[in-house]
Amino acid sequence: MIPRKILGTAQTPDGTGELQLSRRGDDFFISYNGKELMNSRMHGSEDLLAEFACRPVACRQQARVLVGGLGLGYTLAAALAVVRKDAAIVVAELVPAVVQWNRSLCGHLAGHPLEDSRVIVEEHDVCAVVKRARSNFDAVMLDVDNSPDSMTQASNDWLYGNKGLAVIYRALRPQGMLTVWSAAPDSTFSNRLRRAGFAVEEKTVSARGCGRGGLHTIWVARRPD
Secondary structure, three states: OOOOEEEEEEEOOOOOOEEEEEEEOOEEEEEEOOEEEEEOOOOHHHHHHHHHHHHHHOOOOOOEEEEEOOOOOHHHHHHHHHOOOOOEEEEEOOOHHHHHHHHHOOHHHHOOHHHOOOEEEEOOOHHHHHHOOOOOEEEEEEOOOOOOOOOOOOOHHHHHOHHHHHHHHHHEEEEEEEEEEEOOOOHHHHHHHHHOOOEEEEEEEEOOOOOOOOEEEEEEEEOOO
16 A cells, blocks of 8 residues: 655644645545544535535625635635636635645645635634624635534634524625535534524535545525525
8 A cells, every 4th residue: 555645734723733734646635633634535525515505695796705624625616616706715724734735735636726816815713704704705614623523623612602603693694605514413513503593404415425435414504684
């Protein structure tokens, strides 16, 4: 078997863990403290995260959407493929090294989406971005942790909790969309979304997006008013 080659490492801002970008042959991986978060072989659910969020708002003029978590760039690329040419996509990425990796080491995987003129990169916690927003976004996509039970960053507890969901609700425009990625289902999170005022559908999708690979969960939530 071809061994993995480490291409880059970075500490999380809270100092609790290390992200690692590695490669084996043509496959790329991002891991956290040795646990694989994502890879270039299976990104179908990341593509669907963007599809579910952006399709309902794709016809809006000058739509503004937020991608929380850059990863390997697949969600961003899928969102760019759906929204209009006059849209703007804000990417909130907490770890600056992840942005650098996408610009220099792995951007080719998703077609170099950071080079699109519609993209605005904010090297900040997505929590800070939604806190300062008021009816700013037509869609928000969150892929900042492995599940609503945060693993990589303590602040994600707030984001997925009642207070964070209420702030996201206020950050969305009427009929705005929120999608949330998770490695596993969580009925309590569905209930939290409903309490925050969202109309919610919990979808089970394949990791490869073609009925193959493991199963992931995507919550598709809409602000009704």
